[in-house]
Amino acid sequence: MPIQIIWGNDLNACNKFIKKIIDQKVSKIWIEINVSYLNGDDDNQIKQAFDEILTPPLGDGSRVVVLKNNPIFTNKNEDIRIKFEKIYQNIPDNTYFILQNIKKPDSRLKSTKFIQNLIKKDLVLETSFSLPDIWDYEGQKRYLEVTANSMNIQLGEGAAELIMKSIGNDSFNLRNELAKAKIYLSASNRNETKELILKVDEIKNIFNDHQSNIFKIIDHLLQNNINESLIDIHYLLKKGEPALRLNAGLISQIRIHTIVKLLHKSGEQDLPTICKIANISNPKRIFFIRKKVNNTSSNFLIKLMSNLLDIEFSLKKGNNPFNVFTEHLVNLS
Template identity: 20%
Template sequence: MKTIKTENFAPVYLFYGVEMFIGELLIDNVIDKMISPGFEVFNYNLLKDREITAKEIVQTCNTMPLGSAKRIVVVKEEVGIFERHAEADIQELSAYLKDPSPSTVLIFTLVKGDKRRKIYQTIASKSVLVELDKLNERDLTSWIAARIKKENKTIQRVALKKLIHHLRYLENKEMTITAVDNEVQQLVNYVGDEGEITVEDVETIIPMGIEENIFKMLDFSLQGRIAEAIAISRELMSKGESPFGMLGLIVRQIRLLLMTKLLLKEGATLANIAKTTGVPQFVAEKNRRACADRPLSLFLKNYFFVQELDIKMKTGGIEAEKGIEWALLNMKRDR
């Protein structure tokens, strides 16, 4: 990625990873830097038809640019080039990659593929690899802030944290920056002429996810606010949430709180707690606050309690829908 940011473009790239939205932004950057305005139609080739052959890719790359420093050729995953076994395709590409055109930047894109295949190894060995992995918490925060700034708006610090929490990008493997961008755009559209995005705006446009609802429900139960806890559980089930799935999340949350409490007793830092429990740092902070003033015995007792309930629900010892409310009624409380 460094060669792209410094404009010292290599002749061949392989963009690999789930965050192809970022890859598209990088491609736009290459086009802006290397193709003269108005000459994109002559010098930018986006190849995405499955019928395109390796020979056609090479011919396109060997075509001289017109009125610009470079020709940009992007071979999308839809072409299926990484799925091909034909030796002719491999040899055609291999010959070009050994001596690529100096006037062309060739970019292959691939979200996920079999790295053992000869065609992949042929391309990867002669390309600059740009890994488009999911963003970490710091980069995600910076990306969202920059995206909002681009719309000439700001976002309150606490609202940004809540937005990241509600989006669940860091916890959900299927959530991509494309989806994040769509949610941010909805938020921007909602505030209209207002210059600042608030916590209330985030809560209105992007409702709490299931895990945050489970956290809130469990916290109400531990405080003895049973009616409020049960109200959340009934609302979740009315929206189609499975009681088995809900109990699984309850078990997970109590396990996280138990681990957090044990780590706090050992003097672990917030960063260490986040790493050990496998959650983003802002979630670790929320868990730290939730268990800081509660005894270790509370989480130990409730952990064994929900494990037993899990067995009862799965074996028919208690009706699944009633099992969740029974758990909320019978868990050990704050003393």
């Protein structure tokens, strides 16, 4: 009855972990039959997952059933909980049921309490892969340094900060860029015993010329650096980022920054109250947001929020995303 709970927002690490299980347990000859990827957002696929985990694998090796966006331990659903509790004991020993979700299992749910008992009995394994929050500067820096060290790369002075600015909170790109750096450093290092040290000047030569993410765009917007924000927006659009999803992310974050700014301006200091109004789960984040909006006026944030809502309306009418973002943001500068 090998059940594996995987959660966390580092989807690259989650996928690598799942692939490792499949490579170790499933016969390559029977892999197309004995591996299933199903989506927990679909009730029919949840039912299919429950059916498949009770089916022994065909041929040699094991069967692996992956239920992504697993709702069993994140959403209250008594039907799913009861069904899972009834069938879990009947899962064949050579069938692996992988339950994956970005969210951590909700400890208040009966299903989570049930699975915790199984974990204590070593009947279920739980693994988490979480990236530090984008606002957690020290956490991101530690994560980057640990990742680099795991690849036998030491970071020179200022290297971590430049890498963070270039890549952001993207573990997949981070490992790719560090892998390129390792090849470069190894080739230029004649003394094989000498440790590989990645310096600032080398980062500019090795890493991609342009990386972008939504939080860099937000930083540019908060600094009223509209030209740079549009460059990054256009870059993401060219990479295939859906315009509505990109704008929704901007609206969500700018809304939080605006609320924190207005509450701070009004004299509100109670962190639980601010968290509740701004829908912030970690009170520590408020310190970072206040720092970011310290030199940004309330009127500018309100105007920015209004323009982003106008962008949403215009995008839903089918207008060209490149033109829409440019027309509605350029008048802010």
